Amino acid sequence: MAQVRRRARGAIAPAACVQAIRAAATLPYSQGMRRERELMDTLFNSGQARAMQHCFFSQRSVGRWSTPSGMRWDNSRPRPVHKAAVVGLGTMGRGIVVSFARAGIPVLGVEMDAKQLEVARKTVTATLERDAQRRGVEPPLGLVRFTVGLQDLREVDLVIEAVFEDMALKKRVFRELSSACRPDTLLCSNTSSLDLDQLAATTSRPELVVGMHFFAPAHVMKLLEVIYGPRSSPTAVATAMQLGKRLGKVSVAVGNCPGFVGNRMLKHYVEQANFLLEEGASPEQVDQALEEFGFPMGVFRMSDLSGLDVGWRVRKESGLTGPGVAPGEQVRRRQGRRRQAVAGTCTTGLGGREAKPDPWLRSFLEEYRSRHGLRARTVSQQEVLERCLYALVNEGFRILEDGIAAGPEDIDVIYVLGYGWPPHRGGPMFHAVAVGLPTVLERLEHYHQAHPRHPTAPAQPPPAEAGRQGQPAHPEVEGDHQECPQSALRPPDHYHSSP
């Protein structure tokens, strides 16, 4: 039972199953049946059942996507994708190649670096073989080809670019793709945060450019964020949405802004976690609170595996690096740490299976606090959860206000399937309603006043009943948006807050 409870991370159904089986094995038949009925009644009437039902119906509703410009799932025709290419075979590119092969779609993996190509070939082959063995089928190795350079791209219907998060590099790659591919080939980017419209502008077919944002590890996580810009055509959006489904993902269509939906919210979550380190919390304490809440891994363990370098490149592209920034930055630079090597925070084991406190980091944080005149204080588990999670929720309301997500269900699906938000808590927007929107607002205001550096000026949540069908509410927003670093992230000629 202890093992089941640990794995369930707060979900009550798995433990109830064990109790029901125990009752069946140890009690007379009628008593066992009665006990099972009691357990079922408890589960049916629990908030967790409502949260899981919300997840189920939300996943169905995001499939019926529509965009503010009038594109809809039922009036936009997707194109067939017979053959695809993935450019850049690092952490993400490899997982995307595996997803294509597993779905039976021939795929060409393209690298610029021959060494990386060999590493990718080995990883993709091993993953496909392991996966096929588990499913008792032949590995689809014949569907995958690898090459250095863009010369073989005329035969593909769709390309997904997954090179480093660097706007200048991505623009160059899109320009090259535009001449290397047929004029009707869709050009997609797996960028975590960059402006899709700028990439589209470098090509001969801006209407065929969309974002296809996979989540790490790309062959495991079920989410695909499909990002449309003002020039993306209904065909391009419909093709990416349907392709996601063929790849075994749940596709959610979102508008174009820095970080889109998932990473725009993640930024506030990570930022609070870093502020908590400055104020006296340890990385393992922050992670533990989040894992007890139900995440498979806390924010620091997740950052280690996704790549501290990726987070750094995202911040660099947003102009958010340099002296005087939160400790995560110095940690990355000082150690030159990369994913799955030694973690930048609290993980020392490989592969995310083992997390141990890192003595170097402990002394680094002490030295960092004393250098900046910060006195460490005791941070409670409640504060960790409220600051990290409510900052994330708060940005979710801003996203609804900007019309970047179609409704709160879309945000909940993104968080449950893309970032491991526990399904028995329904997703961040559902959770905020379950806690009570006035309470969330009161706590945000409290932290905003208690910590002048707390950057999150609370947004005014829309009424709880605002939903997809009714279209998101567009509430008045309290607080000064200039205080919110999000505004600083948006250069004047960049990103459209209303697509």
Ligand SMILES: CCCCCCC[C@H](O)CC(=O)SCCNC(=O)CCNC(=O)[C@H](O)C(C)(C)COP(=O)([O-])OP(=O)([O-])OC[C@H]1O[C@@H](n2cnc3c(N)ncnc32)[C@H](O)[C@@H]1OP(=O)([O-])[O-]
């Ligand atoms: C500051 C942050 C900056 C990020 C910026 C970019 C963000 C990006 O745009 C969006 C994201 O993807 S956000 C990220 C959203 N993603 C998440 O939040 C995912 C969090 N992780 C999970 O939910 C669970 O680990 C899984 C459900 C993936 C698997 O669970 P399970 O079955 O119990 O098994 P397991 O033992 O746990 O891991 C199995 C294998 O997966 C591997 N791996 C794991 N996470 C990884 C990651 N993030 N990445 C890469 N790899 C990751 C792990 O290393 C291991 O590899 P091995 O070679 O076989 O040793």
Ligand SMILES: NC(=O)c1ccc[n+]([C@@H]2O[C@H](COP(=O)([O-])OP(=O)(O)OC[C@H]3O[C@@H](n4cnc5c(N)ncnc54)[C@H](O)[C@@H]3O)[C@@H](O)[C@H]2O)c1
């Ligand atoms: N790591 C994550 O968690 C994650 C999640 C979602 C999205 N992303 C995004 O996916 C993209 C790739 O990230 P990653 O973590 O896989 O990076 P990575 O550093 O692991 O891999 C990038 C790969 O691109 C290759 N490359 C660079 N320039 C190239 C070119 N001109 N032609 C062909 N290949 C080239 C590099 O050799 C390298 O193998 C980034 O835009 C990142 O923001 C990352």
